[in-house]
Amino acid sequence: MTTLPIAAPRATRTDTPVAGSRRWRAGLSQTMRAEWTKLASLRSTRWTLLITAAGTILVTFLASHGAVHHPKGWYQGFDPTNQSLAGLAVGSLVLGVLGILTISGEYGTGTIRSSLAAMPRRGVLFTAKVAVVGLSTLVLGEVLSFLSFFEGQAVLSGGAPTASLGQAGVLRAVALSGAFLALFALLGLGIGTVIRHTAGAIAVFAGVTFLVPILFNSISHGVARFAPELIFANSIAAVDRQSNALSVTIGVVFMLVYCAVALGLGAALFDRRDA
């Protein structure tokens, strides 16, 4: 490679638009496309997908299978929808980690500097990340949630009460559970942006989503139900809620607030910090 045709690119020179013309410049759509390619081109993303799908299908099977062929009294207050969505807990953790990795991975590898070189307006870059992570995990979450529901009901039909989407509250529980998976990913993205280191961010994510609230539950009873994982399991994915669970509306509001705080703090720090 002694002689290289570096002069050749002249021919393909892309015309540089006049600086200051606001209409023709890189914006959200280009950045979102790039973020999507980044996400889709990583092996770790494919592994994450595989683990999420396999884990969810497996846990859904185990949870549903464990609920068949019990004496009649065992089914007092049994919620077949909730039972079939138990496997989504796996997805909530793995997608949270995926959300973390989309940003902490960039800091860990130096890719963040390439990203900011391509889109120096940090608000646009962050918005693109939020949109791509949120939308892709929303689609994935809905697929997983409905898949779990149907898989679970099929297993339960072998010897336990079942639910159908037509019953009151069932469709709401399944659809909202799918959306909640996306919220876990966004919570991870926000925490990852604040912490910037993968391991530390995962620890914080696990801490806020279930560990710390459960620990505090022994001091102040009832705190645990505000933990994102418990809101998910007991309020969102449930049709017949337990008496101590938050209502669906309050559960959704709390989860949205958690995400907004994490993403808001992340966005503010992202805008300010050196890369």
Added chain:
Amino acid sequence: MIVTRGLTKRYGNSVAVDSLSFNVSPGVVTGFLGPNGSGKSTTMRMILGLDRPDAGSALINGCAYSELAWPLREVGALLDAKAFHPGRSARDHLRWLAQANDIPPARVETVLDVVGLSAVADRRAGKFSLGMGQRLGIASALLGDPGVLLFDEPVNGLDPEGIRWVRHLLRDLASEGRTVLVSSHLINEMALTAERLVVIGRGALIAETSVDDFVARHQSEAVRVVTPTPQRFVAALSRAGARPAVNDDGSIVASGLTSADVGELAADQELTVHELTPLRASLEDVFMELTSASVEYRSHDHGAVPDALPTR
């Protein structure tokens, strides 16, 4: 055209870049020279808007980097050897960069070809050697065919063949009328590549000049004299206007006079000369001397300073 004015960056109490003002013009390779830790990388990061300056500004073609409409089409940068994800292939890395600035996908193949990575483009970048990583970084910089290019230590990790290739590349880019800023801590490398120099030490500007001027101005001539009567010789040299200095081994180094001058002086004064050697400090020595006051991480091995230099 890159223009910095009063660019300043502090980390706690230490000043990494100290009110730095310089211009980088199109059409020539400008070497950005300074010892390790002198603030070259920080300056480049501030030009690219990655680090926020505490004071001052850096403008590219009159715009702050963040105001550029299509940043990658206007500025290409090689910052570190690794600004890509090891899990992503070289082609995918360039593909997302191209998408981010609406650069035609065909450009990806062009730059892969230019840097010689076409054959390994689908391999994960994490498997690349340092030199291949450097080539991928250069490909990223060239992707948008930008008029302004910044390279931070581009020959790091390259084999001699690669180093030669980078030198040619930089000069070709400049000869096409582009603005090219290349950082290095090796002045000899810059003497081979660059036409202009911006020299910094401890974050402050030491010189902004052409390489030729820099060499002419700073490459002082001196004469080494060995004589059995050093004291008389020093006195005679001083009277003649030279600045003599006596080395530990008793030899004298006189700067400001040519060897012919010293020889005639010796004949005039009937002084015995055992040895008369013209000295020319190497470019490296000049650079060392110029920046020695500003070296951040100085080793205490004074043997590293060649004794050919006039001692002060």
